Amino acid sequence: xxxxxxxxxxxxxxxxxxxxxxxWVPMGFLASVFFIIIPFGLLTVVTSTTSNxxxxxxxxxxxxxxxxxQDNVVGSSPQARGAYMLAVYLLAPVxxxxxxxxxxxxxxxxxxxxxxxxxxxFLAHSPLTIREIFMGKMLASVVPGxxxxxxxxxxxxxxxxxxxxxxxxxxxxxxAGWWILIIWVVPPFIAMALSVILWVSSxxxxxxxxxxxxxxxxxxxxxxxYAVSSGLLINPVLAAVAIGIVAWVLAIxxxxxGSRSLNRESLLGFGGDx
Numbered sequence: 365x366x367x368x369x370x371x372x373x374x375x376x377x378x379x380x381x382x383x384x385x386x387x388w389v390p391m392g393f394l395a396s397v398f399f400i401i402i403p404f405g406l407l408t409v410v411t412s413t414t415s416n417x418x419x420x421x422x423x424x425x426x427x428x429x430x431x432x433x434q435d436n437v438v439g440s441s442p443q444a445r446g447a448y449m450l451a452v453y454l455l456a457p458v459x460x461x462x463x464x465x466x467x468x469x470x471x472x473x474x475x476x477x478x479x480x481x482x483x484x485x486f487l488a489h490s491p492l493t494i495r496e497i498f499m500g501k502m503l504a505s506v507v508p509g510x511x512x513x514x515x516x517x518x519x520x521x522x523x524x525x526x527x528x529x530x531x532x533x534x535x536x537x538x539x540a541g542w543w544i545l546i547i548w549v550v551p552p553f554i555a556m557a558l559s560v561i562l563w564v565s566s567x568x569x570x571x572x573x574x575x576x577x578x579x580x581x582x583x584x585x586x587x588x589x590y591a592v593s594s595g596l597l598i599n600p601v602l603a604a605v606a607i608g609i610v611a612w613v614l615a616i617x618x619x620x621x622g623s624r625s626l627n628r629e630s631l632l633g634f635g636g637d638x
Contacts, residue, residue, distance in 0.1 A: 373500025399516030463509030559618030
């Protein structure tokens, strides 16, 4: 497999994608909602509340958490500790859900879209190997979601530090667990789901069918994202490292299986299930 050819396939797809406002506008809106609007609203409620009832409820909630979790939460007041827990732990699944949603939309269209646009025959008869085509499509699907995540993560970090930092003694975010989550855990989670989505895209007859199947594939990964969040509550660094190792193993296995399942007939439209 030649990576220059892989990059060529990815570059052509990304150039086509970047020119489509129908994709970028919804993607930007989705990232803004989950990385900015929702966190801002929730953190504003927690940090600016003057309601004794709400403060007491936050305190009671924190007291019900296991001892190791309470030790990880920073802050001298219920508002500060509640805001810290919300910013660091409860919104962590967003870092996986957002890029997965964005990349799934691209991956669902990757193979079946070539057939619908009439360019599948060109790829099928090109000197590119099937593995090079598959990896190029994979890369083109991963990049948009990961770029959106990095941009959203940067803005989210500023938001959290400005709103919660003064309550807990200064800038504190990203924490070690979040750095590992973004760099080590998110990429294999996306690749793991996309390996299945690209396989589905090569089998179905229409983009609509591929998108429906991609939604079903994404659901277990989203559920896993909340499991990741639970693990981060107990031991952020250890949980992120361990989950990342498992995700990388599954992602590599998925890539190997997915690249072997694709064939030139799939690009021509003869490999679908009908």
